[in-house]
Amino acid sequence: MHSTTSADTGATAGDDTRTAAGAAAEATAAALLNCLIREVCAPEQQVWPDEAHLVARLPRVGVTLRAALARPPVGATYRLAPPYEERRDGEWITARWDRLASLIAGELELATGRANPEFLGQVADSHAALESILTKRSAPAEPTDSGLTDSGPTENGPTENGPPENRYLDSEQSLIAGHRFHPSPKARQGSPTDWLAYAPEAGASFHPRWLAVRDDVLAQEGDPQAFAKLDELGPPPPQGHTLLPAHPWQLRLLAERPMLRRAFAAGLIQDLGPAAPDAFPTSSVRTAYLPAADVFCKFSLDVRITNCVRKNAWYELTGATVLNKLVGPVFDRLRTAASGGATFLAEPAYRSVALADQRLYEGLGVILRQGVGDLPGTPLLAAALTDPYSAHLATLPALETPDGAIAWWDAYVRHVAPPVLHAFFDHGIVLEPHLQNVLIAVDGDGMPVQAVFRDLEGTKLVDGRWDLSGLPAQVREAMTYDADRGWNRVVYCLLVNHLTEVAAAVADLHPAVDRTLWQVARKHFGHDRPEMRALLAGVPLPAKANLRARWARSADRGATYVPTPNPLAQPAPDLN
Template structure:
């Protein structure tokens, strides 16, 4: 029973995400998980309940391939356990384990389930592109993550009603018209390359003399519409609302929401706009905080310099633009960061999360993976493109990328073979504290947001690269060719061995447990994403046990 290409309803998807989190963060670390043929037995030790899940194939590394039906032991029988029952049981287990309640948790899981139902209903009506080209294939990969993060208790939770966010949801293959504001030059604030916005502006409407264009997400402008200072700025003529772009007339543009929801790709200009959305999506409120706006410009210069010597691309974020009014929420909410587009990358860029999605079909559609030998060659090429740039940036330069599945694009040739990797998102990119002297003179809050200490930096790199990314990709390859499961990670070791002079990598290759981000525990504790803790999981890079005589 392979998962690839298998459709999943909202209830099963919600239940699967909850169980994945429970197993990884609670039951497996406490040795309360047992493979049993075609099933996985999971005990919640504090509430005293035994659960059973389908197991599509034997476990490998830090991940289980569980599948419905999900059941609970009652007396001598197994009875169905729906997503809401599982949520209740998990809440009880966590309350007993931590000694504190979380009255918000069940509501968040319920909201996530309702959001997924709305997404599935709307997506079924969304048209697909006929005979897609490279850009269309890229866009489809960004908009294909219907069930979301496999290890998050409410991966599709979104603040607001579906009527508010469905028009801007990537999963429904939506496209929207940016809202254009004309901002008087003495009210406009920007940092970075002064010419960065020029190309995008050429697609927008004409502005009065002394004004500059500012693209805004229509949803965010709606959220800010009642701010008194913004209303006053409109009334005084400091800002003019020019409406949507000229879509429907010659030269108009449209924006395509990517997997992050708030970042939109503008194909006509080959530019990304990282908008603010002052609403919670999964863990975080997705606004461009003031310190992140400035930090992006500083980091862009440093990261670009390092990537000049790395065989990979980091999508540049050369500038941001916002309004300088006496309201920080407006400064952050109307702030937009420009990001380099994808049309200059070699081959066809594809979002790696779409390749690793066990319920999608993108990986299976690549000709290179049609046979086991082809799939093994594909895996080696994939790891070669993704892992060394991340390790080199961190270990040699003290730059911590955030290479999780939604922050990496892999460019493939006509057969689907990986030929290049592109990394993105300076919000998640950090510097190792104490290794950079370029931060003096910056406000302390900017420096704090841009840095990790050495231990936190390494944990973040290992979690994103190995646990979140390569482990899930390897599992997707093994879903197609189960006989490869035992061969994938020995083949991957060579791309880490080049950095074996670093003790951190020697420990990885010796098989020390990996840190997995505890999304369930973070939601239960209501902590910020940056403060999330880690739980140890098995390391698939571990060598065979030594044979000493």
């Protein structure tokens, strides 16, 4: 197979000669620069290419930076590479990640008139977490708490012809660098001793901690049979009790809650301990795949990961079951050739405990999600195709040649884009098709055969298109966007976060196809609506401003957008 350069880190897939510290420093610097260029320098026209470099100026602090370009800046996103440098006293000198973070903090404080004393700590936490992950991945395999050998993915990437289940899990656990346009993509609360055992990037697996909840204090909604297969694999509960799988880390975090201690003492809840089946953390950290039952468990974690504390809020528990009933029939209709045969992983039920403590109700709430066992071909996480430490894209035979890569991309866009657009325009459903919310099922040659969408937490309904009058106000609010916000979310997730990154990864393998990819993609964006005609005419795309959101300490729902170039635009005519 051909090799691939991992842009934005300077790494080469399979290169194990670089230290974890050096790789973490380069990846952190690249993410900071990506955010700075997209959200500050480009909107103010303070960035320009200079031969083999990209130069960016911070206008308020009066500093000029530059980075090498991994390849010519043809596409909609630059591919940065070390060295990352600062102009000082007429010379270019190395700018470490922490220096870049300080400069960016100074620029944002002057631009907004507000300070953020948390920002530098969040960037440092993300850098430290990434270094811990890389160190763990380079260490010899050792037994995990499930009794299995930790043989997760390595920096050499996935096994090219391994079992489909292993290739899928490899893809879920291979997001080493994380979001390329986030200032602290690997930030997570707690020390590595707390979370490495549950980190997907470290190839973790664990046994759930099984609780037996007395039936009169069990909370559940949705399909009562949804948990049946998982129940069969857990330890037998006492008569009059129902099993509730819990994340071991979360149970430790809740252990001192007085209501939980009293519930254990009174026999309302019994701790049956850790037991099979094996659970494998997926890219979101808190959601685990249990292959033996072919289900996902979306656990609560009272831990801040990247942006927010990853708990299942009470309105999200109820909202998941409501959305599942509404979205499921729509996807039954979307499974047509015109929509690429797409499917959605159902979330048919949740369970928790009904005690007089909302934190326990949310903290022990687990949403059950449909598994991937019945999908055609081998599912791969879309984000794994773009992560600079992952070799998944390079292992697909269909991309061996430039022509093959164009055909692969054509099929990829055909399966991913139309279902999202049909769901929004025809049904008033705002999918959130960012890279971590989409699986792409591929055949033996790696050609896409089906797009799989997931995560009802990010899925919304267009306000006014659905009758939600019977729901509590907070549930309705969490489930809806107005039409403009919904469209911005769709365009950002689909085009900026997802397709632009996949296209750039394809062009990393075959740079000559970069200009061709988006002309091929245009035919999959119908132009019978004014919004689509505007897209094809080249209006700037809305890119979520992760850097500014972190600086403002705003919730993800309230994040603003900045304009970014639209790769769907027709190339300018040659006037020569």
